[in-house]
Amino acid sequence: MKRKKTVLQQILSEKRKKAKEGGSMSGKDEFGTTKYVIYAEFEANGVVERPDVVGAIFGQTEGLLGDDLDLRELQKTGRIGRIRVEVHNKAGKTYGTITVPSSLDRVETAVLAAALETIDRVGPAEARIKVLRIEDVRATKRKYIIERAKEILETLMEQEIPETQEITEEVKKAVRAKELIEYGPEKLPAGPHVPFSDSIIVVEGRADVLNLLKHGIKNAIAVEGTSIPETIIKLSKERIVTAFTDGDRGGELILKELLQVADVDYVARAPEGKEVEELTKKEIVKALRSKVPAEQVINEMFNKGKSFYDLIKERESESEAQPKQVVKPEPEVKAQPKVEKPEEKREPATVVRPSAEKIVRPIETSKSAPELEEFKEFIERVKKDGVALLLDENKNVIAEIPVRELTNQLKERRDVYAVVFNGVITQRLIDTVSETGVKYIVGARKYNVVRRPVSLKIITFAE
Structure with a gap:
């Protein structure tokens, strides 16, 4: 009964079928614990059959190499696999190939291969056997492992990486859905x-x-x-x-x-x-x-x-004929209220927040406003030093900070009465100070300001 082949045996068996003389591995039993395979060819001056060749191999090598390398004993212990012989006859002569799988070490296998060449008769005919090569089965397996590992890695990279991206996207979707x-x-x-x-x-x-x-x-x-x-x-x-x-x-x-x-x-x-x-x-x-x-x-x-x-x-x-203004984008895009141009002076229009706090359009403040004189000393200082000053109710300087840190500092403080800096007053800055109770904000100019709390006064000194 033939032994069932593994996937590796089937693959190597297909290679064996395609291989010609001098090709890859042959034989059926050289895939278990086999380390080497001996490939040899023979020529007999007469018509002989496969059993004749096998009998000559066992008979003429018996006792030649001692008990340790006796073919019958080695085959019983499994150190030599089944010897495969293929024969064909032509013009009264017999030609064929011999395959011997071996689990011996390389030296013993080489000695055994050399012993095959001492056989000079097969059956009734004279014969000559020549060893073609000894193949290292493990090298073939290693080559197969390398090639197969490449295929597995390519499949892994094609399938797993997109899957990882999908998982990341799913996590992001879950976070966004939670915010909804x-x-x-x-x-x-x-x-x-x-x-x-x-x-x-x-x-x-x-x-x-x-x-x-x-x-x-x-x-x-x-x-x-x-x-x-x-x-x-x-x-x-x-x-x-x-x-x-x-x-x-x-x-x-x-x-x-x-x-x-x-x-x-x-x-x-x-x-x-x-x-x-x-x-x-x-x-x-x-x-x-x-x-x-x-x-x-x-x-x-x-x-x-x-x-x-x-x-x-x-x-x-x-707008093509007009110079374009570069608008610096804010983190959150917010809509702006409608701006009406009043034909005559009227009270500032109000918009009601959900919190009932009234928001009005900013009042234009001229350079001659009385408050400008009150902060003149601080204005000259920020023009010279390029810093932002935070003042208390008595107009004492409680902090002197870089302008770039102004917004972050204001979010953390609740004791600021006035802010003076040599920069642009924006809607974002106004929204920040309105939450902290600041009463005055003094800057060089203002840009894109559409609303402010009633309690906040805006003063500009460079417009």
Whole structure:
């Protein structure tokens, strides 16, 4: 009964079948504990059969090398495998090959191979045996192991690395999904900053909110359908609202309904043919920076029949002739309130925060304001030293810090009455100081400031 082959034996067996004379390994039993395989060829001057050749090998080597290297004893103990002989006859002569698997060491195997060449007769015919080579089976196995290891490693790199990336992405998605909240009676998908943010971004669906969360924008809320929820309508009366819709037909329909039923301040749309959920961070920021006041969109869309993208193209063509201002992006993209140009002097317009704190437009302060004289000494000092001064109620300097650390320092202090520095007053800085109780902020100039607390006074000395 033939012994069942292992996978390795099957592979090497296929190689043996393809190999010709002088090729790779032969034989069936040379794959267990075998170390070497002896390959030999023979020629007999007559017609002989396989049993004749095997009998000549055992018979003519018996007692030649002593008991330790007797072929019969070695085969009984398993140190020599089954001898394989292949014969074919031609023109009254017999030719063939002999394969002897050996688990002896290399010296003993070489001695055994040399003994085969002493055989000079097979059956009734004269014969000649010549050893072709001795093959190290372990070298063949090592070669196979190396080649197979390469294949396994390539498969591992192709399959495991993408899987690792997928795991990382799944973890990120789980974190973003955890940040997602449900807002209002309709349980609308929203970012974690929606309940307390002064401005919100209204998008179409849950996937849009998740994409904005992915890129650090946490004040978005979804309408979840073409029917505008009551929660969105209510929020639009209290917050600064930017409608951010897809650049397709569905986005246009939702935008029109939003403009009709809600108090929208600004309108932004994804590039034509794209959806908000598939935009990159760069595309999102660009779209939000290109937002258009809602009044202008209503006038162009409902009265003149123009599309939103026609309006954008007109604005871009108008701005080409004007020098462009480089706007430094903030960590979170926030919408800005509508700016109306009053025809006559009126009281500053107010916007109510959810916390009921009133926000008004900043009051322009001229260089001749009385407060400017009060801080003249400190202004000259910051101009000279390039630092920021923090003052208490008695106008004593309680801290002198680098301007770049101003925002971080203010977040940690609650004893600052006035801030004086030779730099630009931004909306971000105003939002920071308004939470710490600062009453005066004195700077060189202000940029893009649209609101401030009533209790905060802004003084500029370089405008």
